[in-house]
Amino acid sequence: MTGTQEKKRVFIKTYGCQMNVYDSDRMTDALASDGYEATDSAENADLVLLNTCHIREKAAEKVYSELGRLRVMKEEAALKGRNVTIGVAGCVAQAEGQEIARRAPVVDLVVGPQSYQHLPQLLRDVAQGKRAVETEFAIAEKFDRLPAATRERTRARGVTAFLTIQEGCDKFCTFCVVPYTRGAEVSRPVDKIVEEAARLADAGVREVTLLGQNVNAWHGVGTDGREWGLGELLFRLAEIPGLDRLRYTTSHPRDMDDSLIAAHRDLPALMPYLHLPVQSGSDRILAAMNRKHKADDYLRLVDRIRAARTDIALSSDFIVGFPGETDADFEATMRLVETVGYAAAYSFKYSPRPGTPAAGHDDHVPDAVMSERLQRLQALILDQQTAFNHSKVGATMDILFEKAGRRAGQLMGRSPFLQAVLVDADAARIGSIGRVAIDRLGTNSLFGTLAEPASTSIQESNAVEVIS
Numbered sequence: 001m002t003g004t005q006e007k008k009r010v011f012i013k014t015y016g017c018q019m020n021v022y023d024s025d026r027m028t029d030a031l032a033s034d035g036y037e038a039t040d041s042a043e044n045a046d047l048v049l050l051n052t053c054h055i056r057e058k059a060a061e062k063v064y065s066e067l068g069r070l071r072v073m074k075e076e077a078a079l080k081g082r083n084v085t086i087g088v089a090g091c092v093a094q095a096e097g098q099e100i101a102r103r104a105p106v107v108d109l110v111v112g113p114q115s116y117q118h119l120p121q122l123l124r125d126v127a128q129g130k131r132a133v134e135t136e137f138a139i140a141e142k143f144d145r146l147p148a149a150t151r152e153r154t155r156a157r158g159v160t161a162f163l164t165i166q167e168g169c170d171k172f173c174t175f176c177v178v179p180y181t182r183g184a185e186v187s188r189p190v191d192k193i194v195e196e197a198a199r200l201a202d203a204g205v206r207e208v209t210l211l212g213q214n215v216n217a218w219h220g221v222g223t224d225g226r227e228w229g230l231g232e233l234l235f236r237l238a239e240i241p242g243l244d245r246l247r248y249t250t251s252h253p254r255d256m257d258d259s260l261i262a263a264h265r266d267l268p269a270l271m272p273y274l275h276l277p278v279q280s281g282s283d284r285i286l287a288a289m290n291r292k293h294k295a296d297d298y299l300r301l302v303d304r305i306r307a308a309r310t311d312i313a314l315s316s317d318f319i320v321g322f323p324g325e326t327d328a329d330f331e332a333t334m335r336l337v338e339t340v341g342y343a344a345a346y347s348f349k350y351s352p353r354p355g356t357p358a359a360g361h362d363d364h365v366p367d368a369v370m371s372e373r374l375q376r377l378q379a380l381i382l383d384q385q386t387a388f389n390h391s392k393v394g395a396t397m398d399i400l401f402e403k404a405g406r407r408a409g410q411l412m413g414r415s416p417f418l419q420a421v422l423v424d425a426d427a428a429r430i431g432s433i434g435r436v437a438i439d440r441l442g443t444n445s446l447f448g449t450l451a452e453p454a455s456t457s458i459q460e461s462n463a464v465e466v467i468s
């Protein structure tokens with residue numbers, strides 16, 4: 001029995017990348033049409049879904065410790081006569097399927113990322129006492145059949161939004177599970193993307209981040225009947241009234257084509273921040289990773305992007321301790337970081353993933369060596385990040401106000417370079433872009449002061465249109 005309340009409540013806990021954040025919202029929307037309302041705590045939910053990540057061992061293990069806690073919660077609820085359904089969605093669900101239910105019998109439902117449109121049916125199966133496991137690949141169907149968010153729900157989610165335009169990956173980097181958990185690359189059609197973006201804008205969203213595991217491999221037939229790449233799509237989306245800012249992630253260096261680079265030069269709505277993972281600075285390791293480009297190709301690409309957009313902020317991902325990585329390989333990574341100069345970057349110890357080619361190598365790097373390398377790399381990245389943030393002190397930038405800040409009377413906004421900026425301003429400004437003079441650098445954010453148009457001295461031209 002589900003208790004006495006009329007509406008059932010669902011709590012979704014999201015792990016992993018932005019695509020999971022997007023998918024969790026889509027699941028909430030699908031369940032809303034099925035009579036579920038979202039709640040923000042597992043304790044009062046009738047359905048708890050873990051939207052999981054399989055990218056590194058730690059990420060996958062977190063799921064099992066959470067399932068341990070949920071088992072206790074489910075047992076306690078049962079004593080009070082309340083039934084709680086526990087489901088595992090996302091990339092661990094896809095990778096492990098039935099195995100999850102074997103290892104954690106508390107799980108009633110396992111659903112892979114391409115099957116969320118089947119959630120209502122799967123829940124009916126569970127209600128009839130079955131254990132439901134669904135891990136089919138049908139990405140196109142997923143997008144066609146998942147309902148859109150209502151205007152109210154979109155509004156409640158804020159002024160920035162994710163929009164998945166491409167899913168899956170055909171690149172098969174030798175360390176990575178994504179091609180196995182998300183399947184082959186599928187691009188959504190232009191009209192569906194434009195429709196969804198327009199709906200978001202209509203509900204008050206000012207900034208959209210286009211998502212894909214390989215977002216710049218997106219392609220489709222454009223409104224002019226020609227084959228479009230991401231560059232052309234961005235130009236089209238920028239025409240939507242109210243969409244002031246566009247971003248995209250994650251891109252692969254091999255898919256940065258000329259029209260996308262041109263968009264960074266010519267499209268004011270495209271923000272000057274680019275996450276362009278390189279993983280390593282060593283050609284030997286890049287080859288073993290199957291990245292299919294050399295360190296120098298990446299550096300030349302960075303030069304071309306910077307020639308198009310001089311102030312662009314770059315970020316990247318790095319793996320240290322890939323099997324066979326020598327001191328010399330690692331030093332090549334450090335040199336690449338020094339050469340590029342990043343605004344931010346994420347770095348990870350290599351984690352062998354079941355079923356991936358690299359996991360079978362026998363030249364694994366000892367953990368202590370990985371730790372030492374990671375620490376050095378992260379110290380260098382932190383220095384660069386601090387220098388980048390510091391370089392904006394004294395500048396005046398367009399800030400999109402997203403939400404209330406930490407203290408009363410303060411708002412949190414984002415710079416074009418994705419920096420968090422805290423400003424004293426009226427809550428009515430949430431959802432608008434204002435000129436802000438950056439005064440100082442705090443621990444995790446910049447602090448700024450509203451620069452009213454009359455007194456603004458623009459010290460930095462960042463090619464972003466002033467809206468307010």
Ligand code: SAH
Nearest residue numbers: 175176213250277317318319348349350351
């Ligand atoms: N599609 C993106 C990456 C998605 S995964 C790309 O091609 O760059 C996000 C990041 O996790 C990767 O960039 C990589 O740095 C890291 N990662 C992936 N598999 C990993 C593994 N087995 N061990 C450690 N880090 C890994």
Ligand code: SF4
Nearest residue numbers: 169171172173176178
């Ligand atoms: Fe993984 Fe490589 Fe595909 Fe990125 S490009 S998702 S790292 S296989």
Ligand code: F3S
Nearest residue numbers: 016017053054055091
């Ligand atoms: Fe993790 Fe799956 Fe994203 S493995 S990083 S949640 S695509």
